[in-house]
Every structure is written in structure tokens, then in C-alpha cells.
Amino acid sequence: MLQQHLQETYRYLFDEAHALLALGGSFRPFGAGTRRTGELIRATVEPPQDQDGAQDHIRGLIGGFKHEDSHGGLIAAGLVFDGQMTEDETEHGRALVFHLEAANGRALEVVVPYEVRLGNIIDFAEPNVQEVHPEIFVVREP
Secondary structure, eight states, X not given: OHHHHHHHHHHHHHHHHHHHHHTTSOOOOEEEEEETTSOEEEEOOOOOGGGOSHHHHHHHHHHHXXXXXXXXXXXXXXXXXXXXXXXXXXXXXXXXXXXXXXXXXXXXXXXXXXXXXXXXXEEEXXXXXXXXXXXXXXXXXX
């Protein structure tokens, strides 16, 4: 069941990020989570102006998910940001980067390279998925 919630969270984040890119620009990191009730929630943060970088947004989102989990319980959460590819062999210079987690501690990073063609047409390459360390649902040692 958690796998389904991760997929639904990814699909929501991907669709929203795609729509923002198609409007002609970049966007600040944002997230989404699935409560234990099945309700999908959207998450954004507004850090102070002197802390308005992408990492500040990501830290704020992770903190917000931890808070939400401690009060209402989440079964999945994730965030997305517009990143730059740094590998010399890549065709595309930009990528959507997703960090997705399930409450059981499984965490994935999904990188979807893309390029923007004339008319704000977005061409996405194949996603690259890898397991990463959890940051939202950190399993506590007894």
C-alpha cells in the first residue's frame, strides 16, 4: 500500500512541476504528503528573506513534514525542486529532482532531466531512481 502512496505523491509533484515549467519558468521547491486518512496535502514554505535559497525551502519542507507527521500522521511525503545537471555526458542541463519517502523509512531520489523547446514544450528524459537515506521519516533506534 505504501508503494501506491509514493507513486501518487510522485505523480502529483511531477504534474504540478510540469505545469509550472510550462508556464515559462523555474519554481521554488514545494512538496506534498499523504495523511493516514488518505488525504493528499500540498506543502510550501516561505523562509525569511535572508534565508530564501533552495536549501532553505527544502529544510523548511522537511521540518514541516516532520511536524505534520507528529500531529496527524503521514504515510508518504515528498518534495521537488528544479535542479541543474552537472555531469558532462548529459544531454539536458536541467532536471526535476524529487525526494520521496514512505513512513516505513524507504526513501527514493528521482531525477528527471528535461529541456525546454520553443513554445515552452518540455521534453523529459527517462527518470533515474535510486534509494537514498530518509530525512523525513527517520527510524529511531531503540
